[in-house]
Amino acid sequence: MKLWRWILLLVIAAAVAAFGWHWVAEDPGYVLVRFRGVTAQTSLLAAVVLLLLAWIVISMLWRLARWPFGAVSRRHRRLSQQRLADGLVALMEGRHSEAERDLSRASRLDKLRGPSLLAAAEASSRRGEHGRALGLLDDAAQVAPRAARVLRARVLRRDGKPAEALTLLTPEADSGSLSPGGWREYALAALDAGDTRRAYEALEPLQKSGVLGARAYNALETQVLVASVNAAPDGAALNTLWSQWPKGQRRAVAVIDAYARKAASVGQVLPAMDVVESALRREWSSQLAETYGSLPGGDLEARLRRAEAWQEAHPNDPGLLLALGRMCVRLSQWGKARQYLERSFALAPSANAWEALGAMYAGLGDATLAQRCYRNAMATTRGEATESLPAGNVVGGRLDTRPMAMEERDEHGVPRLRP
Incomplete structure (x- = not known):
């Protein structure tokens, strides 16, 4: 509080005290107490002061008399608070067994019973003892029913019972x-x-x-x-679902990708391509570019020309290069497929790139290399080591991994100078 406020309060208190004293001095009152022959007389103000002093003395004596009896409860309260603190720290550090022990002991204090039991149940659940956690939540529900219900649902979900x-x-x-x-x-x-x-x-x-x-x-x-999207049973349900969502929800890359793949799987290839193309015009996405090349059906040659036009603005995008390679494989354009897939793998090796390489070699009639590429695709998915291809082949030892030297322009269309 600012200094001027304290000064103002002191001035007001002094004025009230002065007027009050003047008012009492005019008529201090008279109190007479007579008991068993003893007579005491005083003013009203002095009697009030004596009563206040007597009340203070009696209160102090009562607290002093109770102090030995409250020592045990104070120690219990202090230990419970310390156990709650230690249990929460142990829970955050991952020492779940110690956390459950300390928190269960802290729950013996009524004021800490709810949070202690809830935290102890969380510790038991993290240890995998879901049955014990549910038992602790039965007790916690008597103190904090809403929180216990939410935590019970979490324990059940962790236990595989969604x-x-x-x-x-x-x-x-x-x-x-x-x-x-x-x-x-x-x-x-x-x-x-x-x-x-x-x-x-x-x-x-x-x-x-x-x-x-x-x-x-x-x-x-x-x-x-x-x-x-993935749960839609047919094309009609998928279209109804998609049309009901606001635009903001239909612009996430993962959602567009899921819709395009689901629409293509139920025979709606054109709507799938339209959604992907609109999203790529709005904002470029390597994931959607790769999805565009994996969609079935449609005019594949026209789609390839459209994707090759995107390459001018995104010459070194591995997703786009992979899509181009896949479409060339489907069109049996082996030379272009090899070039695109080689560049895509050099920029971003992946299981999908290995799979596309396997499809290319299978189309060329080289079953040995095709099988090796498919095995590498599975090994990449599992995080295992892959088998190298013979030197001189795609992803062989002499592969040029430098970015493609294509012209890049700024936002004004002026070519950028390369260092």
Whole structure:
């Protein structure tokens, strides 16, 4: 508080005291107490002061008399608080057995019973003892029922029982009274249970609650949308789902990729290509460029010419080069396929690149190299070592891995000078 406020308060207090004293001095009052022949008389103000002093003395004597009896409870409270602190630190450090022990002891204090039991249940769940965690949550539900219900759903989901977790949270979700953390568990349980409709319903309250940061929410939203696309039973359901979503949800790269692949799998190749082309015009994505080359059907030669036109702006994009190589393989243009796949593999070796190389060698009739490429694709997926190809072949020892020397222009169309 600023200095002038203290001065103002002191002035007001002095004025009140002065006027009060003047008011009492005019008529101090008279108090007479007579008991068993003893008579005491004084003014009203002195009697009030004596009563206050007597109350203070009696209170101090009472506290002094109670102090020995409260020493045990104070020690119990201090130890419980220390155990709660130690248990939480152990939980964060991954010492789950110690955390559960300390937190269970801390729960003996009534004021700490709820948070201690909840944290102890989390420690048990992280140890894999889900049954013990559920038992602790039964006790915690008597003190903190909402938090215990959310944590119970998390334990059930970790235990591989997402349907039970979803059933547990559904009544509160339907009534709209689910806590922010409960909405997150509801969405994750619905995803694990394959109920994409309920997972999508949880997105709006999750966004409003702000329980997740922007990055975490976007990741969860993308996961739900991709699962919803993949769960569409046919083309009609897929189109209905896609048309109902707002534009913001239809612009994530992973969502567009999932829609394009799903649409192509149900025979809607043209809509899949249109969505991918629109997304690439709006913002370039190596992943979508690769997906564009793997879509079945359609006018493959026209699609190849369109993709080759993109190469002028993105000459060293491995996803685009892989797409071009795949389309050339399907068109039996082996020379161009070899060039594109060689460049793509040099820039970004991947299981998909090995698979495309295998398809190229199979088309050329070289079954030995084709099988080796397919084995390398599987080994790359598993994180294992790959077999090298003979020298002079694609990805052989003499491969030129320098970026393609193509002209690059700035935003004004002026060619950039290379160093």
